[in-house]
Amino acid sequence: MAANQEEVKLLGSVNSPFVCRVQIALKLKGIEYKFVEENLAIKSDELLKYNPVYKKVPVLVHNDKPISESLVILEYIDETWKQNPILPSDxxxxxxxxxxxxxxxxxxxxxxxxxxxxxxxxxxxxxxxxxxxxxxxxxxxxxxxxxxxxxxxxxxxxxxxxxxxxxxxxxxxxxxxxxxxxxxxxxxxxxxxxxxxxxxxxxxxxxxxxxxxxxxxxxxxxxxx
Known part of the structure; x- marks a missing residue:
């Protein structure tokens, strides 16, 4: 299934270095995504639904499956979209x-x-x-x-x-x-x-x-x- 804008969503905040990591990785891979700005002082129902454990950004939602924690998300992105690898093959x-x-x-x-x-x-x-x-x-x-x-x-x-x-x-x-x-x-x-x-x-x-x-x-x- 091709990854289009409807399938990939990033819950984040422009102030966050952890969110920025995910944005760089997605762009390196050429993946289109929808960015949802979160106000962390008033956590949205969507954020609480997709990241009930930490209640933090970033959260990557791919085909309605959420992944949280920026380094974990980077690994997921690299394994899911093989072009322009960011992790070494060795x-x-x-x-x-x-x-x-x-x-x-x-x-x-x-x-x-x-x-x-x-x-x-x-x-x-x-x-x-x-x-x-x-x-x-x-x-x-x-x-x-x-x-x-x-x-x-x-x-x-x-x-x-x-x-x-x-x-x-x-x-x-x-x-x-x-x-x-x-x-x-x-x-x-x-x-x-x-x-x-x-x-x-x-x-x-x-x-x-x-x-x-x-x-x-x-x-x-x-x-x-």
């Missing part, structure tokens, strides 16, 4: 791609997000910045080619969209510079190449809108001190 390399993608979520996304949320705790914030730097250093040493996927973007690159696009936003909002060209020359160069990829460029959210959204959130946290 089993060991494929396992490594999964490992590093989970590392990005567990070590880099988690610590970097806490940098914003610990604005009123100097000691805790310094600890999260240090954890982010340490994890970024490990990832810097793993980058051997133009992209993590070689000459073309792949699974780990897509998972790392948070590093390329969201971390610079966090830096601009907080004034903390922990991901710079001086500290991480290879990763920084990778981030520029990645963001300039035509498909990535087309699917990342408008920076000004996103900056305003997170800045308002950050300012409200400071005000609540």
């Amino acid at each position: 089993p060991y390399q494929r396992t490594l791609a999964r490992f590093w993608s989970k590392f990005i979520d567990d070590k880099i996304v988690a610590a970097s997000v806490k940098v914003i949320h610990t604005v009123n705790d100097v000691k805790e914030r310094a600890k999260n910045v240090e954890e982010s730097i340490e994890a970024l250093r490990i990832l810097e040493n793993e980058l051997k080619d133009k992209f993590f996927g070689g000459e073309e973007i792949g699974f780990v690159d897509i998972a790392a969209v948070f590093i390329a696009f969201w971390i610079p936003l966090i830096q601009d909002i907080t004034g903390l510079q922990f991901f710079t060209a001086e500290k991480f020359p290879k990763l920084h160069k990778w981030s520029q190449e990645f963001l300039n990829h035509p498909i990535v460029k087309e699917n990342i959210p408008p920076r000004d809108t996103l900056f305003a959204y997170f800045k308002a959130h950050y300012d409200s946290l400071i005000a609540s001190k």
Whole structure:
């Protein structure tokens, strides 16, 4: 059955790096889909129906079958639509791609997000910045080619969209510079190449809108001190 607009639907939010991952993967595969913007403050009946466990976005709905959690969705997309593979064909390399993608979520996304949320705790914030730097250093040493996927973007690159696009936003909002060209020359160069990829460029959210959204959130946290 051909995948048309009626069969593939993505429940998401334009502010989410996890949703952005799925959008990049779908576009790389050339899959048409319907995007449904969710307001996570007032969760829709559709979101609660399709993701009753986590009640979060993204949720990919393919022929009325829901899949949640962005890395799981990326694997599903790659297995369902074989063109332009994003995971390596070699089993060991494929396992490594999964490992590093989970590392990005567990070590880099988690610590970097806490940098914003610990604005009123100097000691805790310094600890999260240090954890982010340490994890970024490990990832810097793993980058051997133009992209993590070689000459073309792949699974780990897509998972790392948070590093390329969201971390610079966090830096601009907080004034903390922990991901710079001086500290991480290879990763920084990778981030520029990645963001300039035509498909990535087309699917990342408008920076000004996103900056305003997170800045308002950050300012409200400071005000609540």
